[in-house]
Structures are given as C-alpha cells and as structure tokens.
Amino acid sequence: MTETSQQPAGDQVSRSILIVDDEAIIRDLCSKALKGYTVLQAGNGEEALEIFARGGVDVVLTDVMMPRMTGIELLKRLKEMDPTLVVIVMTGFAEKEIILNALKADADDFISKPLNLLQLKTAVDKALDKKALKEEVANLRNLDRLKSNFLSLISHKFRTPITSISLFLQNLSGGVYDPDNPESRRNLGLVYEESCYLERLVADLLAFTRVMDTGGLRLEPVLLGDLIMEALQSSREVPRRPGVETRFDLEPLPEFLFDREKISFAIKQVIDNAYKFSRETGSVVISLTRDGDLCRITVEDGGEGIAREELPKVFEKFYQVDIAKTGQIRGFGLGLYYARQFVRLHGGTITMESEPGRGTRVTITLPAQSPQQP
The missing domain is CATH 3.40.50.2300 (Response regulator)
Structure with a gap:
C-alpha cells in the first residue's frame, strides 16, 4: 500500500x-x-x-x-x-x-x-x-429511527404507572377500598408513589426538551463549586438516600467561561446517578480541582458498580444499566448521553471507571478559560 x-x-x-x-x-x-x-x-x-x-x-x-x-x-x-x-x-x-x-x-x-x-x-x-x-x-433516517425509539420508550415508561393508578381507581369506584384495611392503605401509598413518578417523568421530559438543542454555547463566568452545590440541592435522588454521606474536596476556583445551563445539566446527571446507584448507606465523594489549564470534577460512589463490558455503552442514547436485571429501570436513558454531548461542546471529556460491588467514579474534565482571556 x-x-x-x-x-x-x-x-x-x-x-x-x-x-x-x-x-x-x-x-x-x-x-x-x-x-x-x-x-x-x-x-x-x-x-x-x-x-x-x-x-x-x-x-x-x-x-x-x-x-x-x-x-x-x-x-x-x-x-x-x-x-x-x-x-x-x-x-x-x-x-x-x-x-x-x-x-x-x-x-x-x-x-x-x-x-x-x-x-x-x-x-x-x-x-x-x-x-x-x-x-x-x-442521518435523516437515523433521526427518524431515534424518534420512533424515543416515542416507544415514552409509551412504555408511562404505561406502567398509569396502569397501576387506573386499577386502583377502578377498585375505589367499585367500593373495594377500605381505609381501615392495611392492604388498602399500602396500595394507596403505592399509587401515590406512582403519581409522583409520573410527575418526575414529565419534569424530565421538559428538561430534556430544553437542553436537546446542542447547537451553540452561551458562555458566561461560572463558579463550578456553585454549580455542584446547586445540583445537590435540586437533586431528587439525594433525599432518597438519607443514609449516604456526602463528602467534599472542593478547591476554591475562580470563575471560568462555561455555558451554565449545559454544564449544570452534566454535573447534575453525574451526581444524581451516584446517589441513585448507591446502597442505603455509604458515601459519595465530590471533588473539584484545577490542573493547569484544566478543571476536573470527580464524583465517586461506593454503590453497586457497573460491569466492564457495559461501560462503553453507558453514554449511548436510551441505554440504561439494569443492575438488578428486572427490566424495570426508571428514566429515559438520556442523561449521560447529553452530559457527554455538552462536555464535548466545551472541548472537555467525561469518563467513567467502575467495578461491580465496588462503586463508580465519573470524571468531568473541562478547559479552564478565564473571563479575561480572549
């Protein structure tokens, strides 16, 4: 040749x-x-x-x-x-x-x-x-296929909670519900959980709709430490793991130029997953450091971990890790996909290391461009 x-x-x-x-x-x-x-x-x-x-x-x-x-x-x-x-x-x-x-x-x-x-x-x-x-x-055919897959996924995700709520309401209208019966009260609690889950699905859909336009970046001075704390405060997964301790190693960094919405989304997805896949007790360690011209955010949990062969797939669209092998993973499988898209738009990288039973470490690396730089 x-x-x-x-x-x-x-x-x-x-x-x-x-x-x-x-x-x-x-x-x-x-x-x-x-x-x-x-x-x-x-x-x-x-x-x-x-x-x-x-x-x-x-x-x-x-x-x-x-x-x-x-x-x-x-x-x-x-x-x-x-x-x-x-x-x-x-x-x-x-x-x-x-x-x-x-x-x-x-x-x-x-x-x-x-x-x-x-x-x-x-x-x-x-x-x-x-x-x-x-x-x-x-590319147009691929977009059509992705659209079809997404609509099918939405239909599947909504069907289960809607069916549960519908069955309970049918029983309620038929006079089956007894407020003094522990089983009835338990079912009422399950229906409430399903309605909350539906609310979260709708909120996630609206969030994805806002961020799906990955065209350009609206750069502004941002403190990464503030974005990390905001992600923790707004997370729905953190309160679900009260036995998980949050530990910090945050270096006080100055403002750098980022698209606030996109980087905030990426950080939130990584933090949410750390708590979502943690055990009932343990810790999540969040660190922020600067290495020359790079900022590095690391989120490490001591949870279930991910098999080596699944690691290359976790950033794919619609892919969801099913640790318990139940086939009932909640969510859309889009968070890490868009997190990687947004980090790459900034010229950064996002990587994952994991081992079953020993937890997962996700690292986001971003260029540290100061506001005064041209």
Whole structure:
C-alpha cells in the first residue's frame, strides 16, 4: 500500500481516495490526476479491505478485473461495511453482464479504460457530492429511527404507572377500598408513589426538551463549586438516600467561561446517578480541582458498580444499566448521553471507571478559560 498526500484545498480538506488496481502504472496515473486529495493505493481487493477497515476513506476507485478478488466482489464487501460509501468502477470491458453486476452491487459510477484523467477528476468530485447527500439521507433516517425509539420508550415508561393508578381507581369506584384495611392503605401509598413518578417523568421530559438543542454555547463566568452545590440541592435522588454521606474536596476556583445551563445539566446527571446507584448507606465523594489549564470534577460512589463490558455503552442514547436485571429501570436513558454531548461542546471529556460491588467514579474534565482571556 502506498499513500500520496498533496496539500488539500478548499472543500477537499481531509478527503481520501482509495485506488484499487493490480497495475501500478494505473494507480500512479490516477494519483497524479487527483491532486488536492489524499490518495491511498492498493494492488488487490484484500489489501483494499484492510486499508478501508482502518477508516477515513471517502471514495473507492476500483478496477474490475483483478486477481484473487474481482472489483465486483470488492464492491459488494465494501457496501456491506458502509452503505453510504461511494464506489467508482473502472473497466476496459463493455460487456453488459459486467455493467449489470456492478449496478446490482450498487456501483455509483463507471469510468472506461483507457482513462481520461479529466473525466476521472470530474467523476471523483461528483462522487464526493453524492457521498455527502447519502450521509445526509442516512442521518435523516437515523433521526427518524431515534424518534420512533424515543416515542416507544415514552409509551412504555408511562404505561406502567398509569396502569397501576387506573386499577386502583377502578377498585375505589367499585367500593373495594377500605381505609381501615392495611392492604388498602399500602396500595394507596403505592399509587401515590406512582403519581409522583409520573410527575418526575414529565419534569424530565421538559428538561430534556430544553437542553436537546446542542447547537451553540452561551458562555458566561461560572463558579463550578456553585454549580455542584446547586445540583445537590435540586437533586431528587439525594433525599432518597438519607443514609449516604456526602463528602467534599472542593478547591476554591475562580470563575471560568462555561455555558451554565449545559454544564449544570452534566454535573447534575453525574451526581444524581451516584446517589441513585448507591446502597442505603455509604458515601459519595465530590471533588473539584484545577490542573493547569484544566478543571476536573470527580464524583465517586461506593454503590453497586457497573460491569466492564457495559461501560462503553453507558453514554449511548436510551441505554440504561439494569443492575438488578428486572427490566424495570426508571428514566429515559438520556442523561449521560447529553452530559457527554455538552462536555464535548466545551472541548472537555467525561469518563467513567467502575467495578461491580465496588462503586463508580465519573470524571468531568473541562478547559479552564478565564473571563479575561480572549
């Protein structure tokens, strides 16, 4: 494999073209015609698949007749790996069967041999435009899928408490309720809990609606220590764990520029989870430190912990850790997803370390930009 890298220009920045042909002279001619792009070369299909698997390839230009793996076979394999990939097929054969097979395999364009270098450059430019459209369509489909999943999730989350309340009201209207019966009083308490849960779900939905627009940042001077204390005071999870002690190690830091609403949301999600997954007794340790140009917030609990294989998933949309394996996790699974989005918007990172039975540590790292900085 060889790589030819010229200085990118304009909208060609970071665009990579993979040329696959068993003739080195053809690969070199194509490379010279594609000035302004990063050009990768492969002498056969297997080598091309290895290069593509490393990532960063925008367009593949492949010959049809090659040893070990034909261009049509390579085309099929590439489309399986990335349906939005644009593949241009080069061929010196005009057989109808070859063209049909390439079209069936979703070839995006054809170039005839001997090559017209101007035509090649034009075809690659058009291919990149087509790739952008394909990616936009794929993103719209993904948004539709996420919307459908979210609506399904909301329906499921609301159904359980509504059903419980409805059944109790049916019994009440039928004269089943007896205020002197301990079982009736217990059921009344459960219904009250379910109504409170419904109220929390609605509040969470409104909160997510406010923060889902992750477009820009409204920076203002913020004291991170104040945001931590506000998150604790407004948390619904802290009062539910009266046996959990809160310990602090907060370095007195000056004001830095952050989007107050977004960083406050991220901190609150991390703190809420620390108490939510704590045991009935124990402690949550919250620390705030500065390390050069970085601020670091760490929240550590001694709770149930998370299995190693689940750690990469916890920041995914709608993902919820089901420690008890009940399938009845409350909430929407969006808190940590948006927490990571907002921290990344600030140029920071959020990481999680955990071990089952030994608790979890979450660290938010943010750039410390002072108000007087340009």
